[in-house]
Amino acid sequence: MSTLDFEKLCYVFQDTKELLHKYCDQQRIESLSRRLEAYRSGDKPTILIYGVYNAGKSTLINALTGAESAKTADKPQTDAVSSFHWKSFELLDSPGIDAPIPHQEITDEQLQKSDVVVFVLASRGESEELKTYEVICKQVKRKRRVAIVINNKTGLDLQSTAMMALQDKIRMNLQSAATKEGLTNILGDVPILLVNAKSAFKAKVEQKNKLLINSGLPELERQLYSFLEETSAGDVLRAISHELTELLDSAHEKCQELGQASDCSGIDRLINWINEEKGLIQATLNAEITRTARSLKSRAIPALEQAAGQAELSASIVRISEEGSDVIQHKLEEELGRFAMNFQAKANTYLPTELPDNSLNISLTVAPEGVIGTSNDSEVNCPSKIDPTILNLFSKAVESIQKEEITTVLKLGKEYFPKAFKGIGPVKMDRMACKAVDIKNIFSGGGAKAAQSATSSASKGASATPKAGFPWLQVVVDIGVAIYSYYQAEQEMQRQVDAMKRRQQAIEDNADTFCSSFRGQAEEVIKSCINEAFDPITVKLTQARGSKSGEARVLEREAAKIREQMATLSNLSFA
Known part of the structure; x- marks a missing residue:
């Protein structure tokens, strides 16, 4: 990997650091930052000894270093990450998988910081733990270099059929977990090493060479050293780049989620x-x-x-x-x-x-x-x-005609019909009006008295000879007066009806x-x-x-x- 690529990697991290802090886990960001600084400083890859808490991690470290440096026990003893020197490398001991929660958190944090992970599996029990293989495959997917060390706690002959069956079982479990993660070359990417850590440590301390060879430690050290030496700068930066890509992908996913939430x-x-x-x-x-x-x-x-x-x-x-x-x-x-x-x-x-x-x-x-x-x-x-008596006016309309009104009609008749009214003066008009009133009373239901008076007047005047033309004129006038009176009453009644209509319309309009x-x-x-x-x-x-x-x-x-x-x-x- 060229120096230019490394600088580009650093630039991408610095350019997106603010967004990463906004959307991602702060611990992972700080771990990535320290790994970049360590690489820039020329530090060796960080190597983590990892596994179930009683698989023999600390015992393996003691066997490699030839001293009882790390605490060992069947119960969790390690509650912090410890560093041990082996050859040109620094080995980190962790609390392990399934340790108490506070210890587990320490392990997970260190796992984020490491470039190389050595998984220690015991030859009994833990080798069947599917969770362990899931963790291994996740680290491979994140471009970490991973090796498996089988701690032969049961003392199986390293060349025995039982040991071969155990290794095959581990490979099968690896393949199963790798399929879920989409990994196709898990067996080539993860070497499997064998050792009896307890025997190896005893042999080193007591300087028993045959026991040391039988423990498998010499072969393990050769393979492990070769594996670590093969971990190049490219491997380290590939893992760092993958970690940064994961963080950026997580930040992008968060942006997308928030963007959908911000959809209007x-x-x-x-x-x-x-x-x-x-x-x-x-x-x-x-x-x-x-x-x-x-x-x-x-x-x-x-x-x-x-x-x-x-x-x-x-x-x-x-x-x-x-x-x-x-x-x-x-x-x-x-x-x-x-x-x-x-x-x-x-x-x-x-x-x-x-x-x-x-x-x-x-x-x-x-x-x-x-x-x-x-x-x-x-x-x-x-x-x-409106006064309620207005309704009574309809029945009294005819009675409102007076003699003066009839006289006025006769005068109008003379004015408009001069031939018919020739020789009739004001005095005669007055007498005719009086007679018309009597006739009017008869027409209007004035009673027997009115009729009798009218008949008596007619008898007295029977001997008198009327002037030529007067009798028919009298009849015309009498009938005319009656007609006038009748229609005059009709007109009055119509005026009252019209008034009632106007009143009702006014009520309708106001409603x-x-x-x-x-x-x-x-x-x-x-x-x-x-x-x-x-x-x-x-x-x-x-x-x-x-x-x-x-x-x-x-x-x-x-x-x-x-x-x-x-x-x-x-x-x-x-x-």
């Missing part, structure tokens, strides 16, 4: 649903207002017809308005209640994550009681009460005015109430959308930067 489509769908509900409630309330206004009109008409005065009429209209207001207010409360019940379910569906301020409360209010109705300064123009005023004001009040209920929600959601949009843009820029640097790492050469 959910908020947009919720806002659209709220607007649809708002329009539906407004339409429902307007229809209710129209129905109520029609109902109020049917009640306002009798109030206008029967009220004895302005005070009584005002009281009636106020009462009717308040009752209509109650109906509409009840409907509004019903509709807002329905909306509130559906809102939380919709919010949970469209907003799987919380809004920036972690809450979305809604407050649905309705108009105070009695606010819907005619305003205080509005006036209802109702007609004054319409009242209902129109009620409907208009009710619609305005309801619109205001609905806006007051919905606007805070939509404003809050719109603000949240703006905040999320800004956050989404930042996350996309960060994700793009991470992708760019991951591409840079993939182009580095570690040969």
Whole structure:
């Protein structure tokens, strides 16, 4: 690996360090930083002796160093990472797998820092632990150099069939775990070494050469040293680069998750649903207002017809308005209640994550009681009460004709029909008017007395010879007067009927005015109430959308930067 590639690796780490600290485990970042510094300083690869806590890790270290440097026991003894010198390498002893939780955490932390991992498996029990093989394969996948040391605690002959079967079983377990991780050359990547660590340590201390050879330690040291020497700078940096790639991939995944959470489509769908509900409630309330206004009109008409005065009429209209207001207010409360019940379910569906301020409360209010109705300064123009005796005038209309009116008609007759009225002067017109009144009384039901008087007058004047043309003129006048009187009464009756029609129309018009005023004001009040209920929600959601949009843009820029640097790492050469 060239120095330029190493510098590029360092640059990628420094360029993305802030993002890594933002999205990744801090411990892993610090461990990676120390490994880069160690490599820059020319340090040897970090070698961790790893395995189940009683597999014989410390015993192996003691056998390699030829001194009882590491504590040994069947129970966990190591609660910290210890360093031991062997040849030109530093070996690190760890608490091990399945140690007490505080010890396990120490082991996991050191595992992140190591370049080479030597797994110690006992020849009994632990070799069957699938979890151990899973950990081994994960380290291989992370480009660590890994070796397995079988600690022959059972004292099997290293050349025996039983030992061969044990090794085959370990390889089989390795292959099974490697398949899950997508590794295809696990047997070539992980050498398997054999030793009886306890016998080896005893042989070294007591200087028993034959026991030392039989323990397998000399062969183990040769193979282990060769394995560690083969761990080149490229292997170390390949592992570091892979670790950095893993961190960047984790940071990118986190950005993607947050970006999805910052997606505004959910908020947009919720806002659209709220607007649809708002329009539906407004339409429902307007229809209710129209129905109520029609109902109020049917009640306002009798109030206008029967009220004895302005005070009584005002009281009636106020009462009717308040009752209509109650109906509409009840409907509004019903509709807002329905909306509130559906809102939380919709919010949970469209907003799987919380809004920036972690809450979305809604407050649905309705108009105070009695606010819907005619305003205080509005006036209802109702007609004054018409005297009930107006109805009696229809039956008395004929009796209102007077002698003077008939005389006037005769004068008009002479003016317009001069030949027919030739020779008839004012005095005769007066006598004719009197006679016409008598005839009129007969026609109008004046009684027997009137008829008798008329007959007597006719008898007395029978001996007199009338002037030529007068008899037929008399008849014409008499009939004309009767006709005039009749139609005069008809006209009076028609005037009364027309007056009643005008009065009724005035009542209808004023009832319409009242209902129109009620409907208009009710619609305005309801619109205001609905806006007051919905606007805070939509404003809050719109603000949240703006905040999320800004956050989404930042996350996309960060994700793009991470992708760019991951591409840079993939182009580095570690040969």
